[in-house]
Amino acid sequence: MFRFSFPGLILILVAAIVGRPFAAQPTDDAALLRRVADEVLRQTSRRLIDRSTGQTFTNSAGLPLKPEISIESKFNAWFYQTWLLTDGMRRTASALGEPEYRNYGEQNLAFSYAHLDYFQRQQAAGMKAAPVGDGALSPIGFYFRLTDLWHTGLAPLVVERYAKTKDPRYEPYLARIAEYLAQSARLPDGTLHRARGRLMADDPYMTVPYLVRMHRLTGEARRLDDAVQQLLGTNRLLFHPERGWYRHAWDVKAQAPLGEFWGRANGWMMLTQVELLAALPVSHPARAKVLAVFVAHAEGLRRAQDPAGGWHQLLDHPASWIETSSTGMFVYGLARGVNEGWLDRTWAEPARKGWHALKQKVTAEGDIMDVCGSTDVGDVGYYLKRPRLQGDLHGFGPFLLSAGEILRMGR
Numbered sequence: 059m060f061r062f063s064f065p066g067l068i069l070i071l072v073a074a075i076v077g078r079p080f081a082a083q084p085t086d087d088a089a090l091l092r093r094v095a096d097e098v099l100r101q102t103s104r105r106l107i108d109r110s111t112g113q114t115f116t117n118s119a120g121l122p123l124k125p126e127i128s129i130e131s132k133f134n135a136w137f138y139q140t141w142l143l144t145d146g147m148r149r150t151a152s153a154l155g156e157p158e159y160r161n162y163g164e165q166n167l168a169f170s171y172a173h174l175d176y177f178q179r180q181q182a183a184g185m186k187a188a189p190v191g192d193g194a195l196s197p198i199g200f201y202f203r204l205t206d207l208w209h210t211g212l213a214p215l216v217v218e219r220y221a222k223t224k225d226p227r228y229e230p231y232l233a234r235i236a237e238y239l240a241q242s243a244r245l246p247d248g249t250l251h252r253a254r255g256r257l258m259a260d261d262p263y264m265t266v267p268y269l270v271r272m273h274r275l276t277g278e279a280r281r282l283d284d285a286v287q288q289l290l291g292t293n294r295l296l297f298h299p300e301r302g303w304y305r306h307a308w309d310v311k312a313q314a315p316l317g318e319f320w321g322r323a324n325g326w327m328m329l330t331q332v333e334l335l336a337a338l339p340v341s342h343p344a345r346a347k348v349l350a351v352f353v354a355h356a357e358g359l360r361r362a363q364d365p366a367g368g369w370h371q372l373l374d375h376p377a378s379w380i381e382t383s384s385t386g387m388f389v390y391g392l393a394r395g396v397n398e399g400w401l402d403r404t405w406a407e408p409a410r411k412g413w414h415a416l417k418q419k420v421t422a423e424g425d426i427m428d429v430c431g432s433t434d435v436g437d438v439g440y441y442l443k444r445p446r447l448q449g450d451l452h453g454f455g456p457f458l459l460s461a462g463e464i465l466r467m468g469r
Contacts, residue, residue, distance in 0.1 A: 088154060090417060091461040095150045095159055097424030098143065098454055102133040102162075104169045106176075109188045118176035125185040127176075129198065132191030132451055134166055136201050136211045138264060139451035142329075144215055146458030153462035163215050170198065170212075171227055177201070191451060193432065201231065204238040206252055207264040214267040221275045235268065245310070248284070249291025256316065256435070257308040259296055259323035262288040262330040270337040282337065286344045289330050293351050296327075302358015303373050307435045317435040319373040325387030325456065328355060332391050335400060349400060352391075356401060359388050360408050368415030371430055372441050379446060382419045382428045386456025389413050393463035406467060413464045416457065426453035 106115040107130040114130060121127060129135060133143065144163025151160035177198045180187055190197040200209040213235050220228040242250050250265060251257035266285045273281035295308045296315060304324050306317030317323070331352040338345045362373040368380035369388055389412040395401035396409060419427045429452050431445040447453075 087461060087465055090420060091150060092154060093424040094420060094457055095147065098133060101131055103131045104134060105130045106173060118173040121176060123179055123183050123185065126188050128188040129190050134169055135190055135197035136170060137451065138208055138211055139455060140166065141212050141214055142455030146455040149462030150458050153465040167212060167215055167219060204234060207250060207261045210235065210264050210268060214271050217268060217271040217275055245291060247291050248287045250288060251310055255310040257292060257295060257310065259304045259306055260326035262292050263326040266330050266333050270333060285334055289334055290347060302354055302361060318438055318441050320433065320441060321369050321371050321373055321381045321384030322430060324373065325384040328387050328391035332394055352400060356392060356395060363408055366415055367411035378442055379428060380415055381430050382426055383430065383452040383456050385412055385416050386460045389416055389460035390456060390463050393467045397463060397466050413460060416460060425449050426457055429453035
């Protein structure tokens with residue numbers, strides 16, 4: 059016979075009425091972080107799957123060439139989101155003192171290279187591996203195809219592994235990345251933009267982590283200077299100084315901003331600021347400018363924060379929902395700013411308020427709710443109708459990063 063306490067029954071009924079998983083929160087932040095990180099590990103199968111039969115494989119040698127044979131888990135895909143997840147798992151390992159999370163990204167990269175021969179034969183035969191996750195994208199496609207800045211995928215991780223191992227298997231991809239960026243369209247000041255004549259607020263994050271690591275690998279000052287240019291050039295065009303937020307895009311031909319003050323666009327810019335500040339020596343001539351950009355953005359975000367703690371899908375539209383990926387990016391940036399001394403301790407309060415809102419977005423299983431789907435540029439109505447997803451890859455990395463920094467920040 060099943061027995062429920064009255065409060066427990068009420069919670070179950072509320073969850074059923076709302077139609078979404080009830081997030082039974084642990085009593086401490088570390089337990090919640092562990093719950094999400096363990097769910098990521100659980101879902102990271104590191105297997106191939108034949109999507110026409112459901113059969114899985116750990117060895118691709120001798121498999122017949124079929125487009126239905128693909129990567130099973132979305133967490134193994136060659137996407138920029140899985141690079142962000144790599145960074146988040148490392149911060150989780152540091153925050154919890156548990157090394158099992160530390161080499162998560164390296165293990166994913168090893169998985170991709172273990173099956174690279176099969177995917178290369180697929181590619182040579184004109185096949186596109188079946189998609190994985192919520193979208194229609196081939197999970198390994200961006201290893202081969204580089205036609206836009208957001209296709210750079212796991213480039214920072216490949217640079218890191220090459221720097222450590224000098225494994226020649228990484229050289230073809232690194233050569234492709236270098237050639238692509240050398241041929242990419244740039245504004246007169248050197249800021250990269252997309253081939254179709256748009257500069258997007260997420261573009262700097264797609265290149266700066268790679269450029270920073272190439273600077274560490276080669277010692278070439280031009281790499282770090284190029285990283286600085288990507289941030290400052292984008293900031294010049296997209297930042298609205300009165301509001302303290304970024305517009306989503308810039309039309310190169312019309313020389314005018316596009317889109318709205320989209321939450322995740324601002325999140326990508328904050329991640330770029332943090333990445334660059336952590337890499338720039340105190341003596342670098344651009345460091346003061348980069349720090350000023352970060353502080354100005356932080357001030358704008360503090361004004362945009364919902365009284366309940368999170369940030370909205372559109373920063374200036376309170377009717378839009380509290381969006382998880384951008385809230386996680388902002389909490390991470392503010393908390394790390396406090397931890398690194400880029401912001402004073404008064405900034406701990408908005409970081410903790412944002413963390414409180416973010417905790418409500420975790421299901422009982424450790425999945426992440428209320429993440430905006432991939433978004434192009436449009437009018438207000440377009441943004442307000444974007445899908446509100448659970449389990450989307452954009453949500454996990456920001457959550458792990460923010461949790462790690464909140465634990466580091468302490469009380």
